[in-house]
Amino acid sequence: xxxxVAFITGLTTGGLGCLAVQGGLxxxxxxxxxxxxxxxxxxxxxxxxxxxxxxxxxxxxxLAKLIAYTxxxxxxxxxxxxxxxxxxxxxxxxxxxxxxxxxxxxxxxNVHPIFRYFVIEPPSSLTRYIRRKSxxxxxxxxxxxxxxxxxxxxCGVTQAMMxxxxxxxxxxxxxxxxxxxxxxxxxxxxxxxxFATRLGSAIEKYFTxxxxxxxxxxxxxxxxxxxxxxxxxxSFSRTVSILQAYALPAQTGMSIEVTENGYSPQIxxxxxNQDLTIEWVTRNTQSCARSVVVPDLxxxxxxxxxxxxxxxxxxxxxxAIIRYTCSMGMYPSQLVFDLEPTETNQ
Amino acid sequence: xIKKTFKIxxxxxxxxxxxxxxxxxxxxxxxxxxxxxxxxxxxxEYDNSKLTDEQIITAVRKKGYTAIAQ
Numbered sequence: 001x002x003x004x005v006a007f008i009t010g011l012t013t014g015g016l017g018c019l020a021v022q023g024g025l026x027x028x029x030x031x032x033x034x035x036x037x038x039x040x041x042x043x044x045x046x047x048x049x050x051x052x053x054x055x056x057x058x059x060x061x062x063l064a065k066l067i068a069y070t071x072x073x074x075x076x077x078x079x080x081x082x083x084x085x086x087x088x089x090x091x092x093x094x095x096x097x098x099x100x101x102x103x104x105x106x107x108x109x110n111v112h113p114i115f116r117y118f119v120i121e122p123p124s125s126l127t128r129y130i131r132r133k134s135x136x137x138x139x140x141x142x143x144x145x146x147x148x149x150x151x152x153x154x155c156g157v158t159q160a161m162m163x164x165x166x167x168x169x170x171x172x173x174x175x176x177x178x179x180x181x182x183x184x185x186x187x188x189x190x191x192x193x194x195f196a197t198r199l200g201s202a203i204e205k206y207f208t209x210x211x212x213x214x215x216x217x218x219x220x221x222x223x224x225x226x227x228x229x230x231x232x233x234x235s236f237s238r239t240v241s242i243l244q245a246y247a248l249p250a251q252t253g254m255s256i257e258v259t260e261n262g263y264s265p266q267i268x269x270x271x272x273n274q275d276l277t278i279e280w281v282t283r284n285t286q287s288c289a290r291s292v293v294v295p296d297l298x299x300x301x302x303x304x305x306x307x308x309x310x311x312x313x314x315x316x317x318x319x320a321i322i323r324y325t326c327s328m329g330m331y332p333s334q335l336v337f338d339l340e341p342t343e344t345n346q
Numbered sequence: 347x348i349k350k351t352f353k354i355x356x357x358x359x360x361x362x363x364x365x366x367x368x369x370x371x372x373x374x375x376x377x378x379x380x381x382x383x384x385x386x387x388x389x390x391e392y393d394n395s396k397l398t399d400e401q402i403i404t405a406v407r408k409k410g411y412t413a414i415a416q
Contacts, residue, residue: 038356108358113386116383116384116386117384119360119383119384120360121360121363121382121383122360122383124367124380127363127364128367128370131367131368132371142402153360209406296408
């Protein structure tokens with residue numbers, strides 16, 4: 001997943017989702033802080049307008065959360081790298097994330113009681129410990145501790161992002177992904193926590209609906225990505241891109257340009273019944289298209305930023321279609337074996 | 347000490363369960379509260395010489411939920 005996408009996910013659904021699960025923790029800490037500030041204010045007999053000091057604890061809380069989740073992302077990426085996920089395993093992971101998100105979206109709309117089980121409930125002993133810590137909190141240690149402990153109370157979107165971090169198979173990528181996501185959640189979390197006392201349940205319900213709709217959309221996107229990665233003939237994005245490509249004249253040749261926006265041509269017509277070698281061509285390509293996956297041939301390659309990499313394809317029957325995509329399930333493209341051997345400049 | 351289950355039909359997330367469990371710190375005579383969003387219920391272990399069902403239901407209502415004794 002692109003880091004900007006992770007950031008925007010955090011900024012929108014992640015922030016809202018986390019707010020529902022973790023917001024109460026921070027609010028209770030802040031309430032205590034406000035209470036203390038008010039006692040100090042009244043005790044001092046000040047005539048100035050009362051102004052509680054809540055910005056700093058919120059910032060400490062968010063900073064601790066950011067660090068904790070970045071470390072968690074690193075560890076998840078490390079686990080993913082040991083597992084060496086194949087494209088099929090990634091596809092299954094995306095399916096699971098998608099179903100998890102759709103389940104959570106449907107749960108929020110109260111479609112059926114079964115969807116409540118899409119929420120992972122932390123054990124009471126853990127929530128009790130966290131609650132008591134938040135209640136006793138006066139120092140900056142408490143917001144720091146609570147921010148760290150939020151890793152045990154991840155919201156649905158965060159859990160999905162954790163699964164994605166696992167899927168990156170790289171500690172650094174996992175860490176950066178979680179960092180981007182949690183950083184994205186921070187502005188909304190800060191704003192809402194800051195104005196928490198003014199938020200009523202009506203607004204919470206409004207937020208829940210937005211989160212539910214976004215979860216459903218994102219869940220469908222994840223399932224679509226899983227379909228692309230598994231090499232399935234049908235997916236929403238594949239259908240759209242293939243229809244677009246069919247509107248263009250049929251493209252032949254023995255190379256595929258790997259660009260910032262995917263693969264060109266999206267549909268390459270090749271000769272059937274003969275072994276072929278085609279080339280992936282990159283020219284300062286930075287996008288995830290560089291990481292190409294051909295599920296049917298169990299081929300997975302990270303291409304250089306600039307260069308030409310040969311790709312051997314065993315003979316395919318006439319009419320065969322080999323689908324490929326980037327390792328993130330984006331840019332679905334295909335090779336169509338429908339030409340006679342003489343029709344290309346092999 | 348007795349253990350009693352209350353249905354809480356209007357819980358919406360696991361945070362609601364945490365909110366209900368925080369009644370442990372508020373109600374006198376409570377030993378332990380375990381609330382579950384999955385089951386939409388709250389199991390409370392309490393001293394019935396110090397606390398009544400009505401008091402529990404009222405405390406739950408103050409948290410914004412409805413408790414139905416089972």
